[in-house]
Amino acid sequence: MPLDLGWVRALRVNRSAAERRTSTLPGRRSVKNTHQAAWLLRAVSMIDLTTLAGDDTPGRVHRLCAKARQPVRADLLDALGVARLTTGAVCVYHEMIAPALAALQGTGIPVAAVSTGFPAGLSPFATRLAEIEASVAAGAQEIDIVISRRHVLTGDWGALYDEVAAFRAACGPAHLKTILATGELGTLTNVARASLVCMMAGADFIKTSTGKEPVNATLPVGLTMVRAIRAYHAATGHRVGFKPAGGISAAKDALVWLALIKEELGDRWLAPDLFRFGASSLLGDIERQIEHHVTGAYSAAWRHPMG
Structure with missing residues (x-):
């Protein structure tokens, strides 16, 4: 949709209120026994299993x-x-797309590739576009891009919109997951405005973090972003996905995030096409909890390796 600066500039977020709202989730929403196992299995289906190492x-x-x-x-x-x-998917750098596609052939599991100068996003603009096009041509079905944080910090919403719209066009048939790097945006108001601008520009998902910032996914940030998604859906009828990433490593944390999504966005968002966890270590703890549910005993973490 066209950039609506009036809507963007009207957004305000009360940090204290957001923190109070999210602080109630861990104690108020608690699932046990069979229900907990079912929620954890759902969480597994929504993990972007990731390796982004040199x-x-x-x-x-x-x-x-x-x-x-x-x-x-x-x-x-x-x-x-x-x-x-x-x-939900496997996420890799561009150079690892071909091995991932070969290993996942026939499974229906999509390959996601990080792009646009991940994680800093400071490569020349033409290079960032070329990265997206190369990854789509190589077979990536999802592209995780990073925005230029300076556009948010300086309030240049037109530049952010144009950037993300160009990335969206370069993605072609691939899904665009837009990483805001919320730990570097300063305020929750900036997070809300950036979320809205990225959705206006065509993002299929908005994502909290690269996992490389000092502060990654937090519940107040998550609340801010999902309420922007809810407002956008109410205004346009279009559903945008959400992906918290970085620092989510315990099964109990995954349950809190799922409760947040259920309360704020509803059951439709509790599916891999609209919600993902950007985490790998999370899977090991979930598998330990599931084994405890089945056997009544906790196993050592080393018995649940990623690969």
């Missing part, structure tokens, strides 16, 4: 993809009566 190799990516195909041990799934479970 020492990534095709072998590491193949092992990660094997985990994406079978994220929870078969004996545990059999005990719960679950026939098939996979993660």
Whole structure:
């Protein structure tokens, strides 16, 4: 949609109110036993299993993809009566797209690639566009881009809109997940405005963080972003997805995030096409909790490797 500066500038976020609202979630929303196992299995289906390291190799990516195909041990799934479970996607750098596609062939699990000078987003603009086009041509079905934080910090909403719109056009048929790097945006009001501008420019998802900032996904930031999504849906009828990323490593934290989504956006968003976790270590703890539910005993973390 066209950029609506009046709507953007009218947005304000009361940080204290957001913190009070989210502080109630862990104690007020608690699921146990079979219900907890069901929620955790749903969380697994919405994880973007990720490796973004300088020492990534095709072998590491193949092992990660094997985990994406079978994220929870078969004996545990059999005990719960679950026939098939996979993660939401596998996320890699451009150079690892081909190994990931080969390892996931026939599974229906999409490959996501980070792009546009990830994580800082300070490469020349033409280079960032070319990165997107190359990753889409290589077969990536989802592109995780980073915005130029300076546009938010200086209030240059037109520049941010034009940037994201150009990224959206370069993605073609691929889904565009727009990373705001919220830990570097200063205020929740900036987070809300940036969220809205990115959605106006065509983002399919808005995502909190690269996972490389000192502060990543927090519940007040999440609340701010999902309420922007809710307002955008109310005004346009268009659903935009949400992806918290960075620092979510415990199963109990995943349950809190799912409760936030259910309360603020509703059940329709509790599906991989509209919600993802940007986390890998989270899966290990979820599998431990599921094993505890099935056997009554906790296992060591090393028994649940990522690959």
